[in-house]
Amino acid sequence: MITRSPNEFEKSKAQSPDLIDEIKAGLVAILGDRISDEEAIRRHHSKDEAYHTAMPHLVAFPNSASEVSSIVSLCNEFRFPLIPWGAGSSLEGNAVPVQGGLCLDMSNMNRILRIDADDHTATVEAGVRRKQLNHELRHTGLQFPIDPGADATLGGMAATRASGTNAVKYGTMRENVLYATVVSADGSIMKTRSRAPKSSAGYDLTGLLVGSEGTLGVITDLALKLYPIPDSIITLVCTFDSIPSAIEVVISAMHYDVSFSRVEFLDGSMMAAIAVFQKQAFSALPTLMVEFAGHKASTQHARDQFSEILCSAGGEIISSADTQEERSILWKIRHNALYAAINLAPGKRALITDVCIPLSSLSDCIVETRKDLDNSRFEAMIVGHVGDGNFHTFILIDPKSNEDILEAEALHKKIAERAIAMDGTCTGEHGIGIGKRELLIKELGKSVSLMRTIKDALDPHGIFNPGKLFM
């Protein structure tokens, strides 16, 4: 049921029902058989990892920026919604075509255009996936470290301003996209910036595109920062008797300039679920997985410094690893978290929240959130990239139960609003998509009107991913 007002295309279509055929013919002229209206293909592009679903009218598979340009011009002429599509791994319905239209599947645009090792940059088409890039980099001594978990496309990661476990050391996509080539609403192809390491040349269009969730234009390629692969990586798993003591150790270590590459938090419920899933005897205690990466002298110093802080706070190191093999085993704890959660309740899905708050309020925020979860009728776990103040809850719901969905959404809203009240955000890394549009207004107020003004100026007919970010 459409409760929103119809978009420009829907108004025209009401008067001319053959419009889709006309658009399809135009797209065939550009793409030949790389355009589809087959049910199965449309269905594949109707949902991401969240529970929102909506079918596109058509799915296109462009091979080049110049094809994307022709497609955008055509869509702009017909006011036909156009939704860029990466790997479908987003979590907020970010790429779900809620108003129908054309899904622009970027998977054919998966060429690594250049690797400039001396510059620590790689230029890739938007459909390149992060694992593919790192595989290609394997002989250079360099890596692209941003890791949101899923093997997402780099275009999609840019559009969502993704981050993940490594952000505490390397930043998010905001800090790691040097420039993007973008197709704007009139079909123009443009580069947002030079490949210089820094620049004061005009508005930061790169930053504007990164995190815009496909609502301002189509990213066709992008230049990324690369980093040397560290010589030495040390991982520790530590337990604490309370959430505050775990978070206090993180804050204290940061105060002493302990250089983390990862700081992951898992609460007692999460560790209990992992113990079941991995058949290991983990205690159901607040747990940190921390990692130090760099030269051996630095990582050893960081480990020693951290251990000292940890001990004086009553924490306990339960495992440590400094070889690739051992570390992989330890990191299974974190990588299995979502599966371990769902494993507890087969048939259920996890509603995933994504708040991020200043570190000084993080402990209170997690403790209060845990209380909310305990007071609800759901099983729920907390995991967090706490070095960045970011944590997720996995709220296990029956996706067929309206009651579950409504109650979990109310819980999500409460958790997000608390974070906002603590000068935090309702989304650290998953984006606004469909479900957080009201929260965005609650979080940023008048700034959202400013965003809307920019949207309307750059996409006057509202073709780019309509129904996202804004109400």
Next chain:
Amino acid sequence: MITRSPNEFEKSKAQSPDLIDEIKAGLVAILGDRISDEEAIRRHHSKDEAYHTAMPHLVAFPNSASEVSSIVSLCNEFRFPLIPWGAGSSLEGNAVPVQGGLCLDMSNMNRILRIDADDHTATVEAGVRRKQLNHELRHTGLQFPIDPGADATLGGMAATRASGTNAVKYGTMRENVLYATVVSADGSIMKTRSRAPKSSAGYDLTGLLVGSEGTLGVITDLALKLYPIPDSIITLVCTFDSIPSAIEVVISAMHYDVSFSRVEFLDGSMMAAIAVFQKQAFSALPTLMVEFAGHKASTQHARDQFSEILCSAGGEIISSADTQEERSILWKIRHNALYAAINLAPGKRALITDVCIPLSSLSDCIVETRKDLDNSRFEAMIVGHVGDGNFHTFILIDPKSNEDILEAEALHKKIAERAIAMDGTCTGEHGIGIGKRELLIKELGKSVSLMRTIKDALDPHGIFNPGKLFM
């Protein structure tokens, strides 16, 4: 002589010459005696560190965001140009009121609003200067490391997307402003973002404001990232027999993940000028000043690793320092660079260029630039933040000689165009201001139209710092 078309205010004024009096009366109602049309005050606000000069009609000294809001609304109503003013230390005429109007001097808004040590953030009014902030931080163990040289205001540094010697470790203002409070054209006061360490909540308005040179709104306060003061800092001064061998060492060290906090380059001419100025026997050789900052284990390791790379490339360490006192003495070399240059030719001024290119092209770019300088009739020196690919030339000109200005500007254009051809930028950290508007188009082409679309949408009457960034 105005060769541009008149702005909206000038058109109205042609019909109603008393308009300035009317505006002044409106401003007196808001600010009392904190508004001035005195010649001396206007003259003080007519120029920055570049040679562009233009008088504002009026100068205002607001005390609060709410006063700024009233002022912006008034200016918007009268289409009266409004130019935010920090310390006047910009280098591209960024804050020179080329179309007259109201200069908004932010010096009264110099309160440090809050320091959140656990969050590593400080929230300051736009008129706070960076030294003032660091002085206030002295008991916290934290610092705000971005240092453009001048004791600029933090609002001005944000507006210019400033950086300086520390950017190789800490990034530029782009990476270090968490959010800004901004007054938009209709007088609305809004925060661009939460204070969370990272966020995926909508468009990156913070990034859009940072580097916008006052053309999109007035920044009234901003939240900044802070960093622990390093335990150990080691500085080395090294000479090389050629420019390429100096740059090659930097690239090689970065490949081996040597963590610099500063990498400054000074060419032979620059070192010769400093030798005269400081009365020291420096050789006129390409020189690097490098610094490592962090825990002692890391800085010592970095020094050893760098020394090894340096030796195998034939470089020579001529000085090293690891105490604050010794380091201050060494850094005089870099801090005195501009004075040393001008000292060679009393009465002359330096035209300062500011290109930034990918590191792989940096050596070629510096070598070719040096040839251009040698082939010109000017004395000129090169200094650079080469860890970021950024370098400046100081071209000594007689500011009263039109011939000098024209020839130096032609040289500047040639240097900037070469950097652009190497996928670099005409400005790494000084901004576009007045003199690089054509270069911006050469560098970014159609993207500049996109920037212009954003400008027109957010500032429909063109009141914010008109005549900057765009032709």
